[in-house]
Amino acid sequence: DQQVKQNSPSLSVQEGRISILNCDYTNSMFDYFLWYKKYPAEGPTFLISISSIKDKNEDGRFTVFLNKSAKHLSLHIVPSQPGDSAVYFCAAPSNTGKLIFGQGTTLQVKP
Amino acid sequence: DTAVSQTPKYLVTQMGNDKSIKCEQNLGHDTMYWYKQDSKKFLKIMFSYNNKELIINETVPNRFSPKSPDKAHLNLHINSLELGDSAVYFCASSQGTGEWTEAFFGQGTRLTVV
Numbered sequence: 001d002q003q004v005k006q007n008s009p010s011l012s013v014q015e016g017r018i019s020i021l022n023c024d025y026t027n028s029m030f031d032y033f034l035w036y037k038k039y040p041a042e043g044p045t046f047l048i049s050i051s052s053i054k055d056k057n058e059d060g061r062f063t064v065f066l067n068k069s070a071k072h073l074s075l076h077i078v079p080s081q082p083g084d085s086a087v088y089f090c091a092a093p094s095n096t097g098k099l100i101f102g103q104g105t106t107l108q109v110k111p
Numbered sequence: 112d113t114a115v116s117q118t119p120k121y122l123v124t125q126m127g128n129d130k131s132i133k134c135e136q137n138l139g140h141d142t143m144y145w146y147k148q149d150s151k152k153f154l155k156i157m158f159s160y161n162n163k164e165l166i167i168n169e170t171v172p173n174r175f176s177p178k179s180p181d182k183a184h185l186n187l188h189i190n191s192l193e194l195g196d197s198a199v200y201f202c203a204s205s206q207g208t209g210e211w212t213e214a215f216f217g218q219g220t221r222l223t224v225v
Contacts, residue, residue, distance in 0.1 A: 002153075034213065043115070043201050043216030044154070089154060098167055099144075099214060101154040 003027045004092055006102035014110050019077040021105050023090035026071065030092040035064060035075050038087045038104070047088070048075070080109045114138050117202045117217035124192055125225055132187045132220045134202030143185035144214065145177060146201040154201070160185050192224045
């Protein structure tokens, strides 16, 4: 029972263009969402988060959008840079403090 | 200065052996975790400790035993290793267990059981 899903295992974009990474969730009780970025041989690092009271949160080139009715969130990276190439995980904390991760999307930004 | 450090980074061992993975955080966080990233790349929580007290224990075989000597350390001991235990194990820490800001992860320990 995977409550957080990232249905695209990989995404390839050209440098300078927009990267859009998608995430769906099934538990309507989730009220906070996080995106993590992971480089090979490193642990995930926090990137950006959004509370369910908002529908958008922006931090530099990174913007997360939340559509509660669709139980969908997306991470936009504009403009994409080669250094953004990594695996991106979306995650949501359960009410027991358990952080539930999606399976990740591998982003490749081509120079 | 590493915030969450775990050792070793790589661990290759034979079936049936007992091994430990150590984790230390210097962030002053109250809560520490162990996650397992399986072959399908899912990151799943195994255990969570808050101030040395176990608060989350997912459906993990009894062969896995976390130990928290103090709130800055959470070690993972695995008995009678099996092939299916091969995975990358991540330690993490966060401040508190309720409202989430972010969790800080170690670099992972790639365990290979042969």
